[in-house]
Amino acid sequence: MQAQADAWRREGQHIALVPTMGFLHAGHLSLVRLARERADRVVVSIFVNPTQFGPGEDLEAYPRNPERDRDLLEAEGVDVLFLPSTAEMYPEGYQTRVSLDRLPQHLCGVSRPIHFGGVATVVIKLLHIAKPHLAVFGEKDYQQLLVVRRMVRDLNLDVEIVGGPTVREADGLAMSSRNAYLAEGQRPAALTLSQALANARKQVAEGERQAAVVIASAVATIQSEAETAIDYVKICDPETLEDISEIDRPVRMALAVRVGHSRLIDNTALLPPNPSSSASAQGETP
């Protein structure tokens, strides 16, 4: 892979990497198309990275279908499918980790304390292996996108990180390989995530500025379905992920909800109608 990337780079070709865990859906394919638009060569990696799963999480159960994935990627004109084994990625004697101090303290990192260190570590490995000019990650995994951006900036990696918009089913459910875990009757429960976010966008667009009010509405929406169990409902700074209490600028709302065996996540930007003029003036005046 490195030799191929070197050869492409010598020819002046731009390389894009789309890291995935496979079991591809339309969300992944939208990232592949984004990569195709922005680069001459597209590499897609499929690796279900064990170091980002905690004890009791769904590493073994994670859905896999490499043959179907390969066909889908061939149809998209992907140049390389990089499909390493765990033993190739973490050989005997392996002992190096990348970690971040603050971003993983929020949202999913609270209930998944080793997750984002595992993500940061495997992503830097994939970036070193595929040597892309840009790498594409879905905004559905918003915290992951921020972690990767922060790592790339902090460690001076010369690669552009591009976020691709969340792709949704017709009924609003954010596409996820983990939707495969949903049982027949759980769809109404799963839909409460996107419904809660849509309600929140509407509330904020209509002038609601209190994060606690918007959060309470979202909690009520989600709890209206009996099969839901909330992990978190947060409104936070879109860069640091720290809680905010007043929505006086563009912020991020993020949810994690268990529905049966699935842990579903979703997120949205919340854009207040008239950003506080005094706040933006403060931002420009010493």
Next chain:
Amino acid sequence: MQAQADAWRREGQHIALVPTMGFLHAGHLSLVRLARERADRVVVSIFVNPTQFGPGEDLEAYPRNPERDRDLLEAEGVDVLFLPSTAEMYPEGYQTRVSLDRLPQHLCGVSRPIHFGGVATVVIKLLHIAKPHLAVFGEKDYQQLLVVRRMVRDLNLDVEIVGGPTVREADGLAMSSRNAYLAEGQRPAALTLSQALANARKQVAEGERQAAVVIASAVATIQSEAETAIDYVKICDPETLEDISEIDRPVRMALAVRVGHSRLIDNTALLPPNPSSSASAQGETP
């Protein structure tokens, strides 16, 4: 720096990086010459990295002389002196660390618990910034060399790590910027390190296989000077740094000794005269 490295790489030129903390001596210059022999372009970085110094260590006192360093590097025909500020390397919001699980548990890592994480982190940053094909590190800092090699291998960095032999004063003292801390009368104490290592090499060459015996001789040599305080005297596996008890193959001996305000380190390979033939046969037979 990245744009310069990209331009060189497009021209097919090989780049070597020599990372230093400055206050250059003949040991550093030998690494620069090694780099020159192996590459078309040589980049030397000077950065006294605060994150590898613990509380109470000598960050503020660390000797600096950038003007003299620049003159020395110009005379060596170095192409770029990369001299970043701390604020450029660790801007506001910085939060990413690279760490290793096991190598830092040994030798200097015991009394300097944050040191090698700081080293690994700044080295990966410098490798991303200068984009070298090879990077040169002195064997005097043997544990650092192993940490960097392990990190590069684990994280799939496409760079060759080259170790340069320790350069010594005429009397045997390993060259180090920290030798500048030695007071006039402390030379005999400082020389006990290289004397202990030379004695150990002789003992082992003459057939001594018990690590404990060799260590006891070294401790006696060092303690023969009143101004010494031993941090450690170890004989260990040359890759994992784990203690070994029988010298039946090439191993590493490493020392750390405080002399006045200086903490001095040194190390050597110990080569037994006849490596156990049964052991090497075992290595080749399933």
